[in-house]
Amino acid sequence: MSKRGISAGLSLRLTGDLSRVTPPLARINTSNSPDPIRDKADAGEKIKVSVMMMVMMMMMKMVMMKMVMMYVLGMKPEQQQNVLFQEACKQSECRGRKNYLLLLHCFRMWRHEPNMSSYRNALPVCFPEVMSALSLLLVLLAVASTTLSVNPGVTVRLTDKGLQYGKQLGIAAMQEKLKSIQIPDFSGSESVSPIGKVKYSLTNIQLVNVGLPRSAVALVPGTGVRLTIGDAFMNLHGNWRVKYLRVIKDSGSFDVNVNGLTISTSIVVKSDATGRPVVSSTNCVASVASAKVKFHGGASWLYNLFSKFINKALRNALQKQICPLVDKTVTGLNPKLQTLNVLAKVDKYAEIEYSMVSSPVISQSTLDLNLKGQFYNIGKHQEPPFTPAAFSLPSQNNNMVYMALSAFTANSAGFVYNKAGVLSLYITDDMVRHCSLFYGLKVHKIPLVPKGSPFRLNTKTFGVFIPQIAKQYPGLMMKLLLRAENSPTITFQPKNTTAVATATVTAYAIQPNGTLSPLFILNLESSVSADVYVRGLNIAGRLTLNQLKLSVGTSYVGQFQVGVLDSVLRMVLKVVVIPIVNVQLDKGYPLPAIGKMNLVNPQLQIMKDYMLIGTDVNFTGEVLTPSTSTSCVLPTTAAFTLSASSLKTLMHSCSRRCFTCGATSSCSRWKACVF
Structure with a gap:
């Protein structure tokens, strides 16, 4: 080569x-x-x-x-x-x-x-x-x-029961849409024995009634929904005019009974560019079995002889209009679907995204919407150092809708609030003194502060546990700073929700000039259980302290045994910190919702790695929110102070009423409200 x-x-x-x-x-x-x-x-x-x-x-x-x-x-x-x-x-x-x-x-x-x-x-x-x-x-x-391939944080499942409810709403909307049918005036000529050629015109045709007595919907795997309507009927009324034998004219009114109307269409369900569901109608077929015309006035007996020609013309006119109206009815659902709260604001720190991460998953019995289900800081969307794990919903169909919220969603909330720097709290003497009246304090099972006596946050009290504090800082008030070290970790196990958090507790002595002198820093590991419930269109909860583990991080007053502070910190968490957190949790976090959707009799189950809400829904526009009492609301800011009198009044109210619903001890949640 x-x-x-x-x-x-x-x-x-x-x-x-x-x-x-x-x-x-x-x-x-x-x-x-x-x-x-x-x-x-x-x-x-x-x-x-x-x-x-x-x-x-x-x-x-x-x-x-x-x-x-x-x-x-x-x-x-x-x-x-x-x-x-x-x-x-x-x-x-x-x-x-x-x-x-x-x-x-x-x-x-x-x-x-x-x-x-x-x-x-x-x-x-x-x-x-x-x-x-x-x-x-x-x-x-x-x-x-x-x-x-992105796993969802939240999955919303529509069952056949929910599909049937949706069919009722859709059929009602379609029936209203069909009432808007407008049949244009039309005319023609036919040879009718024995009178010969007859010219006719039908004008001012109005729809009097429409009925859709039989309908059915079924899921089409991978596509959407198949809708069929059978035995539908319509009643029309209009005016007629005829001319024959060149000079004879006549007019009157007529009625049309349309029977055997059938409609079949496929509704495709997809996700649009914003992550919201969108529907469209394809393969629509409409047919009219019969349209019987009855003439009134004039020589109606004669004109009824050529009614069969009118029947055919009316059937064709109706069949041409039905499918476009069906398409408009289906696409008319999209503005309502666009109300899905794909970015729902929670508070001034966080928002949650519910956009779809994939196309709907449609089987023969369920339709699943896979949503992102992730909390973000408002104005700054940062991905957490973890991703959602795959999970599958159980085969339950007693409710219309099932919502599965994964541990990823809950943990992304902890990540966001920790990034926002709000998982910290200054604890002052006013907060502890009045709350401790209803708790008491025991050290090694010995009542140090009996119930009904106040616990004071000062160097004299802490000097009982750590003598060098009272010696170095005599007669000073104290302040505690509780600060989360990492984002809390939330896990879901069958019938159990647990959150584990690590934090530091820094104790300060308040000098006469207001400066803070650090006394010690404790490392705190705590475990809490959560009672999760649905409130309106929100998911809410309450925490209960399970375990507490302390260790000395830094001491500025010499060595001491951390065990003596276990009861003190446990009391502070129970009567101050956790009630404040519970007030915030009780406000709830928005669930995915469309339009004026209401949840009916929601039932919540804690499964492995996710919580499952089974509920029926309605779209009546009536929002059912439980009555709440504002007589027992604790402040929710990270650092706050209250006057002694206002806090005393507040805690007195709290001692008699439930934080959740404001009821007395007869409330079903009373046990979760008391300290």
């Missing part, structure tokens, strides 16, 4: 710059108005397309490299010593031009000609290019895998 032939045969180059790859979606602007959720979804789609295109480019390059390798290895030695490739390798052009063909040839020459030092020198220059390409390919494949 000549040198020209070799050069021509090897003129194929695997060159390219991945940065040039521009996905088509990156050049599409779907809307002129800004929408953070839509923009975020669009960005996700762009990333997916970009990643997939880059992966395809890399795979094509790898295939071409393999083809070139097979070609090069099949060359004869004299061909391999082509001057062009020798010079290219000597000049180390592999790196600058990213010419993988030259690299492969250099490698071939270096392997078979070990004495050719120039090829040895060229290979290390070229080799990093291949390693870089392979590394990039692996990274892109990993990113693509992560991007295209």
Whole structure:
């Protein structure tokens, strides 16, 4: 083979710059108005397309490299010593031009000609290019895998019972839509024996009544819902006018009974760019079995003879209008579906995202919406260092809707509030003194502060446990700072919700000039149980202290036994910290909801790794919220002070009433409210 032939045969180059790859979606602007959720979804789609295109480019390059390798290895030695490739390798052009063909040839020459030092020198220059390409390919494949498969934090399941309820609402809406049918005036001529040719016109046709007595819905796996309507009927009324034998005219009214109306359509359920569900109607078919016309006035007995011609015309006119109205009815649901709270504000620190992370999962018996279910700091969406684990819902169908909230959702809330810096609390003497009246304090089972006597947060009290505090800081008030060290970890096990938190407790002596002198820092590990319940459209809860473990982090007053402070800190947590947290938890966190949806008789179960809410729903617009008492509301700010009189009044009210519902001891949640 000549040198020209070799050069021509090897003129194929695997060159390219991945940065040039521009996905088509990156050049599409779907809307002129800004929408953070839509923009975020669009960005996700762009990333997916970009990643997939880059992966395809890399795979094509790898295939071409393999083809070139097979070609090069099949060359004869004299061909391999082509001057062009020798010079290219000597000049180390592999790196600058990213010419993988030259690299492969250099490698071939270096392997078979070990004495050719120039090829040895060229290979290390070229080799990093291949390693870089392979590394990039692996990274892109990993990113693509992560991007295209996302586990939900929340799953909402619609059962057949819920589907039937939705059918009732949909049929009612469709019946109203069909009432808007407008049949245009039409005219024609027919030969009627024995009078001959008759010209007629039907005008002012109005729909009097419409009935949809029989309907059925069924889920279509992977697609959506199949809706069929049978034995529907309509009653129409209008005016008629005829002319025959050239000069004879007559007019009157008529009634039409339309029977045997059947409608069948498929409703496709998808996710739009904002992560909300969207529906559309396809394959609509409508047919009218009969349309019987009855003429009134004039020589109606005569004109009824050609009513069969009118029947056909009316059937055709109706059939042309029904499916467009069905399509409008289905698409009319989208504005309501757009009310899904894909980004629900919780408070001034956090919001929760309920956008769909994938297309609906539709089986023969259920329709699942997989939602992100993740808390974010308002204005700063930062991903937590953990991801949602896969979970599956049990086969329950007693309720219309099931909502599964994973541990990921709960833990993302802890991550967000910890990032916001609100998981800290200054505890003052006023807070402890009046709360302790209803608790008492025992140390090693010995009543140190009996019930009804106040516990004071000062150096005299703590001097009983740590004498050097009273000696170094006599007669000073104290303040405790409780601060979370890490985000709390929440776990769901069958019938049990547990949260574990690590924190520090820093004790300060308050100097006369207001400065704080640190006394000690304790490391605190606590475990609490949660009583979770549904309140309106919110998920709420209450905490109960389980375990407490203390250790000395730093001491500024010398050594002491931390065990003597166990009862003190336990009392502070029970009567001050946990009630404050419970007030916030009792406000609840929004569940995914659409429009004026209300939950009817919700039942909550704690499963492994998630909590399951089974409920019926209605869309009557009546919001049912339980009455609450505001007589026992503790402050929720991270640092606060109360006057002694107001706090005393507050705690006196708390001693007689339930935090949750304001009821007395007859309240079903009374046991969870008392200290």
